[in-house]
Amino acid sequence: MKTLTRGFDTVMFCLSKGLCAPVGSMLVGSAELMEQARIYRKALGGGMRQAGVLAAAGLIALDKMHLRLHEDHANARLLAEALANMDGVDIDVDSVETNIVIFRLIGPLQPRELVAG
Secondary structure, eight states, rough: OHHHHHTOOEEEEEESSOOOOOOEEEEOOOOOHHHHHHHHHHHHHHHOSSSSHHHHHHHHHTTGGGGGGHHHHHHHHHHHHHHHHHHTEOOGGGGGGSSOOOOOOOOOOOOOHHOOO
């Protein structure tokens, strides 16, 4: 994390995308920036009551689940390769480096048909 975030004043990341927490994002930065962020969050209606159970899931995500993130990335790559072998799917397999897979349906293939297999 230190290497990836070096040089930034603030960093935000999602705990539920690949880290197995049910919900949640984190914003990290200096105490001054976090105080300003709290003001904006409250002004926009953000905040939850009784969020301790969700916070516990977030702590597990941070402590343990990053060790399995490579599995998520490998599964995304496997999905991308399978999609690349299908007629009617346009995908750049080389662009799939994380757990995000972006592709387009081309021609007559419809989403319902893709899902049906």
